[in-house]
Amino acid sequence: MAKRYILGIESSCDETSAGIIDADFNLLSNVIHSQTTHSLYGGVVPEIASREHVVKIEAIVDLALEKAGLNINDISLIAATSSPGLIGAVLVGLSFAKGLAFATGIPFVGVNHMDGHVYANFIDHGKIEMPFLSLVVSGGHTFLMRTDSYTKREILGQTLDDAAGEAFDKIGKMLGLNYPAGREISELALKGDPDFVKFPRPLIHRKDYNFSFSGLKTAVLNYLKTKDQVFIKTHLCDIAASVEEAIVDVLSKKTARCLKDIGMSRILLAGGVACNNKLREKTELSINSRNKLYFPSPILCTDNGAMIAAAGEIKYSVSGADTFDLNAEAVFKI
Numbered sequence: 001m002a003k004r005y006i007l008g009i010e011s012s013c014d015e016t017s018a019g020i021i022d023a024d025f026n027l028l029s030n031v032i033h034s035q036t037t038h039s040l041y042g043g044v045v046p047e048i049a050s051r052e053h054v055v056k057i058e059a060i061v062d063l064a065l066e067k068a069g070l071n072i073n074d075i076s077l078i079a080a081t082s083s084p085g086l087i088g089a090v091l092v093g094l095s096f097a098k099g100l101a102f103a104t105g106i107p108f109v110g111v112n113h114m115d116g117h118v119y120a121n122f123i124d125h126g127k128i129e130m131p132f133l134s135l136v137v138s139g140g141h142t143f144l145m146r147t148d149s150y151t152k153r154e155i156l157g158q159t160l161d162d163a164a165g166e167a168f169d170k171i172g173k174m175l176g177l178n179y180p181a182g183r184e185i186s187e188l189a190l191k192g193d194p195d196f197v198k199f200p201r202p203l204i205h206r207k208d209y210n211f212s213f214s215g216l217k218t219a220v221l222n223y224l225k226t227k228d229q230v231f232i233k234t235h236l237c238d239i240a241a242s243v244e245e246a247i248v249d250v251l252s253k254k255t256a257r258c259l260k261d262i263g264m265s266r267i268l269l270a271g272g273v274a275c276n277n278k279l280r281e282k283t284e285l286s287i288n289s290r291n292k293l294y295f296p297s298p299i300l301c302t303d304n305g306a307m308i309a310a311a312g313e314i315k316y317s318v319s320g321a322d323t324f325d326l327n328a329e330a331v332f333k334i
């Protein structure tokens, strides 16, 4: 029997990406174009994002096929992000995928971007047995989700305000760093003292599994207002390390408690902030040694087409193809 290959297309924010995996979740290619124009504005400008996706999408898909050594006729399934995201940006990839599927007769599925982040783990670790808990931490979302099966999922807690990645990015802006700032903060933090400033750990002792990062953001702003530029420059690494410590402390401790309370043994980290080494280390230290922690390699943590292919393959195996009237949605729903 011919091998199944899945093409995944991602365009929900500022990455135009196409990736190809096989049905065993082996990665064949993952072409990612990150739009850099947005750093001029300190955040993603939706209209610019949509226009740049339009310009790049066809070449990115062609390159993904070329790198995988495949022709479009070798593809068995086309998956594209259909929600959540910047609506104009999502529509570019989704419409392109539908057009390609219509022209070739290849089945098509629309994928929830957040599922993509979770199932990115399957590309590095193979199919992970359910049930599992996932901590999904990206620029736009932060939540703990239990997955009993593809269709039986439940959000156990989520951020009440800013997402964890958003906190890194907004605090980075206050520190004069470029957008997105998560990676740079974590690099500066390596040379800093995480106990230099004891920033608040919002909701860390609350029994529920919700998060909140906007108070931390204000605390950092108020702290910076009391210091002059020379002090901030001299202690940039210490401040970055203290910020990272506060965010990661809350995420890792609440995740470990949630895992224990619900009696699960597998925890998956997902989303751009899952690149953060401190988060990986602290979560590993916070959970029981009998539990198993999974996280994707950094390139699969941030937005990419291969993760959409992985989630598409799971969705297709459970509920088959979508029809072309599937619409894009901006808001996250499960």
Ligand code: KG4
Pocket (backbone or CB within 6 Å): 013, 117, 137, 138, 139, 140, 141, 164, 165, 166, 168, 169, 180, 181, 182, 183, 184, 186, 271, 272, 273, 274, 275, 276, 277, 301, 302, 303
């Ligand atoms: O999942 P993602 O690529 O895009 C969204 O769906 O939002 O996540 C991007 C987020 C940004 O906020 C970025 O600052 C953050 O992931 N990020 C990190 C690191 N690398 C990326 N945050 C902390 N530490 C990192 N090493």
Ligand code: ZN
Pocket (backbone or CB within 6 Å): 113, 117, 138, 139, 271, 272, 302, 303
């Ligand atoms: Zn994402």
